[in-house]
Amino acid sequence: MNRPVLTMEGISKEFPGVKALESVDFELFPGEVHALMGENGAGKSTLMKILSGVYAPTQGTIRLKGEEVAFRGTLDAQRQGVSIIHQEFNLFSNLSVAENIFIDRPEMTGPFGRIKWSKMIEEAQALINSIGGSDLDVRQEVRHLGVHSQQVVEIAKALSFKADVLIMDEPSAALPENEVKKMFEVIHHLRSQGVAIVYVSHRMKEIFEIADKVTVLRDGQKIDTKSIDEVTEQQLIQMMVGKEVQQLYPIRQQPHDEEVILKVSNMSLDAEHKISFELRKGEILGLFGIPGSGSHTVAERLFGLKRGTGEIVINGKPVQIATPRDAKDHKLAYVPPDRHRQGIIKPMSIRKNITFTLLPSLSKGLALNNTAIQQVSSEYMNKLRIKAPHDEQAVDYLSGGNQQKVVIGKWLAAKPDILILEEPTRGVDVGAKAEIYSIIHKLAEEGLSILLISSEMPEVLGMSDRILVLYKGDIVHTFAHGEADQEQLLQRASHPRMEGDVL
Amino acid sequence: MRVWIDRLPLALRTNKLIVQLLLLLFILVLFSFLSPYFLSVTNFMNVLNQMVEVGLIAIPMTLIIISGAMDLSVGSILAFSAVAMGVGFENGLNIWLCVLIGLFTGLVCGAINGYLIARHRMQAIVVTIGMLVMLRGLVYVMNEGRPISGFPDSFYFLGQQYIAGIPFNAIVLVILFLIANFFMNKTRFGSYVYGIGNNEEVVRYSGISVTRIRFILFMLSGLFSAIAGVFLVSRLASAEATSGTNIELDVITATLIGGTHIFGGRGSLTGTFVGLLIIVFLRNGLNLLGVSVLYQAVILGALLLLAVSNKKFSGE
Numbered sequence: 058m059n060r061p062v063l064t065m066e067g068i069s070k071e072f073p074g075v076k077a078l079e080s081v082d083f084e085l086f087p088g089e090v091h092a093l094m095g096e097n098g099a100g101k102s103t104l105m106k107i108l109s110g111v112y113a114p115t116q117g118t119i120r121l122k123g124e125e126v127a128f129r130g131t132l133d134a135q136r137q138g139v140s141i142i143h144q145e146f147n148l149f150s151n152l153s154v155a156e157n158i159f160i161d162r163p164e165m166t167g168p169f170g171r172i173k174w175s176k177m178i179e180e181a182q183a184l185i186n187s188i189g190g191s192d193l194d195v196r197q198e199v200r201h202l203g204v205h206s207q208q209v210v211e212i213a214k215a216l217s218f219k220a221d222v223l224i225m226d227e228p229s230a231a232l233p234e235n236e237v238k239k240m241f242e243v244i245h246h247l248r249s250q251g252v253a254i255v256y257v258s259h260r261m262k263e264i265f266e267i268a269d270k271v272t273v274l275r276d277g278q279k280i281d282t283k284s285i286d287e288v289t290e291q292q293l294i295q296m297m298v299g300k301e302v303q304q305l306y307p308i309r310q311q312p313h314d315e316e317v318i319l320k321v322s323n324m325s326l327d328a329e330h331k332i333s334f335e336l337r338k339g340e341i342l343g344l345f346g347i348p349g350s351g352s353h354t355v356a357e358r359l360f361g362l363k364r365g366t367g368e369i370v371i372n373g374k375p376v377q378i379a380t381p382r383d384a385k386d387h388k389l390a391y392v393p394p395d396r397h398r399q400g401i402i403k404p405m406s407i408r409k410n411i412t413f414t415l416l417p418s419l420s421k422g423l424a425l426n427n428t429a430i431q432q433v434s435s436e437y438m439n440k441l442r443i444k445a446p447h448d449e450q451a452v453d454y455l456s457g458g459n460q461q462k463v464v465i466g467k468w469l470a471a472k473p474d475i476l477i478l479e480e481p482t483r484g485v486d487v488g489a490k491a492e493i494y495s496i497i498h499k500l501a502e503e504g505l506s507i508l509l510i511s512s513e514m515p516e517v518l519g520m521s522d523r524i525l526v527l528y529k530g531d532i533v534h535t536f537a538h539g540e541a542d543q544e545q546l547l548q549r550a551s552h553p554r555m556e557g558d559v560l
Numbered sequence: 561m562r563v564w565i566d567r568l569p570l571a572l573r574t575n576k577l578i579v580q581l582l583l584l585l586f587i588l589v590l591f592s593f594l595s596p597y598f599l600s601v602t603n604f605m606n607v608l609n610q611m612v613e614v615g616l617i618a619i620p621m622t623l624i625i626i627s628g629a630m631d632l633s634v635g636s637i638l639a640f641s642a643v644a645m646g647v648g649f650e651n652g653l654n655i656w657l658c659v660l661i662g663l664f665t666g667l668v669c670g671a672i673n674g675y676l677i678a679r680h681r682m683q684a685i686v687v688t689i690g691m692l693v694m695l696r697g698l699v700y701v702m703n704e705g706r707p708i709s710g711f712p713d714s715f716y717f718l719g720q721q722y723i724a725g726i727p728f729n730a731i732v733l734v735i736l737f738l739i740a741n742f743f744m745n746k747t748r749f750g751s752y753v754y755g756i757g758n759n760e761e762v763v764r765y766s767g768i769s770v771t772r773i774r775f776i777l778f779m780l781s782g783l784f785s786a787i788a789g790v791f792l793v794s795r796l797a798s799a800e801a802t803s804g805t806n807i808e809l810d811v812i813t814a815t816l817i818g819g820t821h822i823f824g825g826r827g828s829l830t831g832t833f834v835g836l837l838i839i840v841f842l843r844n845g846l847n848l849l850g851v852s853v854l855y856q857a858v859i860l861g862a863l864l865l866l867a868v869s870n871k872k873f874s875g876e
Contacts, residue, residue, distance in 0.1 A: 362765070385767030399765045402758045404825065409751065414766045416748035424746045467766070 060123065062087045062221050062253050063108075063139070068117035070103050077103040080117070081279045083272060085222060087251045090244060092264045092285070094257075095274035096297055096514070101257055104274065105224055108255070109141040110134030122221070140215030141224040144231065144348075146207050150200035155181035157199055158214045184213045187250075188243050205236035212243060216252070223247065224255040229263055230349045241267055259347045261290050261551045275299050290552070294544040298514075305491055306519030307498040309538075313339035313522060318506045319475055324367030326354045330530025331367060336475065336508055341501045343521025344510045347550050350527040352510050353394065356479050359508075360384045360391040371475070385414065390473035392464050394480040394510075400464035403453040407445055408434040410452050410463050414471045437466035441496060458489025465496065476500065479510040494520060514543045526550050576819040580834045587838060591845030598848055601725070609727040609795070611840040612719075613638070613788040613804070615833075616733060617811045619740045620781035622832040625815055627777055628757040628824025629684035633673060633691035634785040634811060638804035640695045641666040641786035646708030646799030655715045663786045669695065670782015671775070678774035692808075699801045708799040719795030729791050736784075741829045753777070757824030813860065814839050817867045838863075 065083040069076070078100045085091055095101045106112045108119070110128030119126055121137060128134040131141070148157050158181045159165045165177050181195040190209040199207060208228065215223055225244075229237045244254060244267055256268055264271060265285060272282040273296040280296045319336040326332060330351065336342050346352040357363040361378040369376055371387050378384045384391070393399035401410050411434045412419055419429045434448045441462040445455060452463050461481065468476065478497065482490045497520060501507055511517050517524055518541065526534040526549040534549045541549075592599040617634045624631050645662030649655055669691065676687045721728045744750035752773050755763045764770050785804075793799045818835025820827025839860060846856045 360765075380769065381764060381767040382769055391765065393765055398759070399761050402755055402762050404758055405755070413751065413755065413763075414768070416751060420748060424742075425748060425751075471767075 059087060061085055062122055064120040065104075065108070066118050066120070068104070068107060068114045068119070070100075070107060070112060071115045076277055078107075078114075078277045081274070081277075083279070084282075085253045085255065087221070087253050088248050089269045090248060090254045090256050090267055092256045092258065092268035092271040093274070094259075094264065094271060094293065094297055099274040099297070100277040101274055102226075103277075105141065105226060105255070105257065108134075108222075109139060109224055135215075135218040135220070138219060138221040139224070140218055140220040140222070142208070142211045142215055142226065142228065144227040146211055146231075148199045148207060148210060151198060153198055154185070154193065154195040154202070154210050154213075157210055158184065158195070158217050162217075180217075181213070184217055185209065187246075188212055188216070189246050190243070203236070204231050205239050208232070208240060209243060212247070216247075220252060222253045222255065224257070226257045227259070227348060228256070229258060229260060237263070259547075259551060261293065261548070264293075265290070273297055290548065291544060294547050298543040298547075305494060305515070307495050309498070309522070310502060313337055313341075313501065314504070318372060319508075320368075320370040321359070322368040322370075324355075324358055324369065325365035326351045326358065326530045332527075332530070332532050334525055334532060336506050338506050339501055339504045340522050341497065341507045341509055341520055343517040343524035344508060344527060345512070345514065345517045345524055345546060345550055346527035348512070349529065350550065351530040352512075352527050353479065354530075355527070356391060356393075356477050356508075356510055359477060360389060385471065388472075388474040389477065390468035390471055390475070391477045392468055392479065392481055394483060396460055396464050396483075400467075401452045401460055404451055406449045407438060407443065407452055407455070407463055408448040411437050411448070411466045411470055414467055433470050437470050440469075441466045442492065456485075456489070458485040458492070461485050461489070461493065462496075465493070469500070473505070475506045475508065477508045477510065480512065481509070482511075482513070482516060514546055518543065518546060577828075577831060577834065580817070580819065580831060580838065584834055584838050584841070587841050587845065591841070591848070595845060595848040598845055603844070603848075605722065605725065605727055605730075607840050607844045608730040609719075610844075611836060612727075612729040612733045612795075613792045614807060614810045614814060614840070615836050616736065616784050616788040616791065617781070617807065618814050618832050618836055619736060619829065620777065620784045621808075621811045622815050622818070622820055622827055622829055623740070623744065623753055624684075624777050624781060625812075625820050625822065626757045626824055626827045627753050627774065628760065629677065629774070629777070630812075631673065631688045631778065631781045632685065632808050633669070633688040633695065634781060634788075635804035635807040636692045636695035636699070637666050637669045637782050637785035638789040638792065638807060639699045639801060640669060640702075640789075642789035642793045642799045642803050643699050643703050643708070643801060645790060645793065647703060649711060650708055655712055659715075659790055662790050663783060666782045666784075666786020666789065667779060668782070670779040670785070673782065674775035674778030677778060678771045684778075696801075696805075703801060705801045707801075709797055711793070711797065716794055716797060719791050719793070720797075729795065732791075737829060737833055744829055749773070749776075754825065757821075757826070810839065813864050816864060819867075822868075 061084045063085040065081065068078055068081045068083070070078040081104060083104070093101055093104070103112065107114050110131045110133055113127065121139070126137060128137065155178045159177050165173050167173055178195055185191070185193050185195055188209060190206070193206055193209060199210060202210070228240060232240060247254060258264060268285050270282060270284055271288065271293065273280040273293065275297060314337055316338045317335045318338045322333045323331040324333070332355065344352050344355060354363065358365055359369070359378070361380045361384040364379065369378060376387050378387060408430060412430050416425065419426050419433065438448050443459050443462045443466065445459065452460055455463065465481070481497065482493055485493065497507060509517065509520055522538050524536040524541065524546070525532050526536070526546065528550055536546065597603060621631060621634065641662040644665040645658045648658035648661045673687055673691055676682045677684045717728065719729050723731060744753065752763060752768055756770055756773060760770055789803065792803055814835040815832050816822060817838055818827070818831030818833070820831060842860065842863070843856060846859065
């Protein structure tokens with residue numbers, strides 16, 4: 058057979074304190090679609106970043122068409138024939154398609170930096186046509202294009218560097234179902250032209266539809282590379298998940314109440330999708346979905362950050378939640394997924410942050426009651442064991458885990474009945490993780506009702522009393538605690554309708 | 561050592577206020593030597609009397625800039641309210657009723673700003689430039705550019721009377737500064753304003769209405785601009801269509817020299833007050849020395865650049 062276009066040998070990458078990749082080998086042949094799979098933190102993105110020139114490996118060699126290369130950045134990698142298309146597109150929405158494809162290219166400019174428009178437009182159109190996008194006019198501004206067309210532009214841009222290797226990171230995440238098909242056609246096209254494609258995705262269905270080979274990473278190591286015909290979905294998941302994780306999760310001492318505290322009926326996530334579910338008092342209800350499933354929208358809708366239709370009943374009373382303020386008034390609390398952007402005000406003190414949501418109740422007349430503020434702040438600082446010299450320390454200087462505890466504390470201080478936790482342990486170390494889990498556990502035992510939205514399977518499986526599986530805006534399955542393992546969960550989340558299902 | 565520093569107010573701890581006070585002191589000493597007329601009670605009281613309009617508007621402007629926005633329409637609102645008051649008076653209404661009309665006019669203008677910016681999330685700079693141009697035009701339309709005068713003596717009390725040797729309007733200014741300072745430092749309103757300036761999203765996610773706070777801020781700005789308009793008419797005994805032209809530049813300069821961060825999140829009314837004193841005494845001193853207004857502008861601009869760059873160098 059033909060020779061590999063790209064060979065990576067013994068690639069290791071170390072960050073201070075972490076070994077992200079350990080001696081990974083990877084081979085890529087022209088005209089193949091090679092899926093790269095692994096759980097969050099398995100090393101996929103590190104490997105991709107090395108491949109596309111963002112990071113240099115600590116050890117190991119990369120050979121491109123037989124020659125050893127060392128990329129000095131993404132532009133260098135592109136020039137040598139390796140391009141990457143990120144999940145988030147990097148397009149200038151106010152520039153035309155042609156300009157986006159050929160931005161800042163010496164071959165497109167004449168004397169005094171004059172742009173050779175006709176050449177640019179002609180070549181851009183040729184490129185777009187070559188990947189089957191002939192209905193796209195390259196003179197259009199990108200902001201007028203749909204998501205699929207934007208992706209085509211990204212692909213054309215990558216190919217304009219004469220890419221031999223194209224890395225696609227979760228390319229279907231942003232696309233609606235019907236456009237995924239179109240993208241596959243483009244990929245088939247590229248394959249027939251001999252481009253090698255690295256396809257990164259969580260979605261099993263797609264992998265089996267489009268990939269020729271699959272490589273699985275776990276904990277920074279390569280588990281195996283298989284031809285797609287040799288493996289089943291089950292085996293792939295097994296490879297990704299590996300052995301069971303040790304006991305991070307506390308075990309429930311007493312069952313929660315049967316009393317329903319929150320009842321959601323026909324709550325719209327978007328124009329087409331509505332969900333209904335119930336949360337019981339003291340229950341930890343897990344909500345799991347892969348990217349694009351709409352799990353974040355569930356939180357936004359419940360907390361009044363996004364409007365829509367549907368009925369929400371809390372403690373037997375129908376309520377209207379149009380703003381986060383309404384949500385707060387109805388004793389809902391929301392620990393958002395991105396603490397830097399949504400959770401903490403960094404230059405402010407721990408004290409200010411913790412008490413921020415409840416200043417009205419901590420005021421004496423107009424003036425803030427500093428004694429009460431101090432009390433609440435130190436109460437939750439102790440309760441959550443936030444490590445800082447004093448509570449007037451700016452949260453900016455705290456570790457990720459402690460910052461996250463501040464966000465949790467800020468909402469516990471509001472004494473909610475229902476707590477929505479989204480990605481409560483994102484970007485915190487294992488020690489803090491265990492602490493946060495034990496806090497969540499304790500809260501539930503004390504009768505707080507918790508909706509746990511997370512993309513981390515072990516977390517959802519370990520913590521939840523019940524798990525709702527969300528797939529593209531629909532709840533497709535409900536698991537009881539201990540009923541599912543990671544394989545089953547992932548299978549449901551990425552491949553909704555199974556044989557024998559009664560829906 | 562540490563403990564001693566920790567006990568100082570925040571502004572002092574970060575040293576900004578000390579720098580500003582030193583600058584003020586430097587200006588006072590310098591002009592005392594350069595001009596024989598500078599260092600006198602009469603002159604100082606005069607200066608205080610004249611700084612009131614800029615000072616009044618600087619109060620809401622400081623809050624708005626701390627919240628990460630900007631209001632450029634203040635000068636036009638000032639004139640619009642002043643002339644609205646004057647027109648009412650010309651039509652035979654009681655002067656104090658006219659004052660209320662003026663204040664209400666300012667409040668409504670501020671509410672329009674607030675509605676567009678807070679509710680419809682339009683850019684504050686764009687909206688207030690629109691209002692700046694539009695209201696200035698309306699002022700001329702309303703009274704064909706004619707100055708209005710002949711107000712009753714009782715009305716001149718506001719801008720011209722001295723109590724125990726101190727101008728009445730300056731006393732009002734100081735009281736309003738103290739009240740605003742109380743709100744910013746001792747009530748939740750202040751926390752929210754600083755919060756919005758630092759991270760609006762977090763405030764929203766905390767279940768606090770950012771819309772409402774922004775709306776209040778722009779209403780306050782309209783109201784204070786109108787108060788400034790009333791005091792200006794009283795002080796100059798005339799309501800003119802050109803009143804308050806470019807006053808926003810003085811206001812913003814004072815605020816920035818006072819250490820408020822142009823992108824929001826940081827700043828203080830105390831700083832603004834000192835910034836205000838710096839620019840008025842500098843102006844006054846230069847006036848006494850006979851320096852032309854044009855050169856004064858150059859010096860003031862340079863001072864602003866210096867104040868901002870100083871922040872850069874000290875690693876802010």
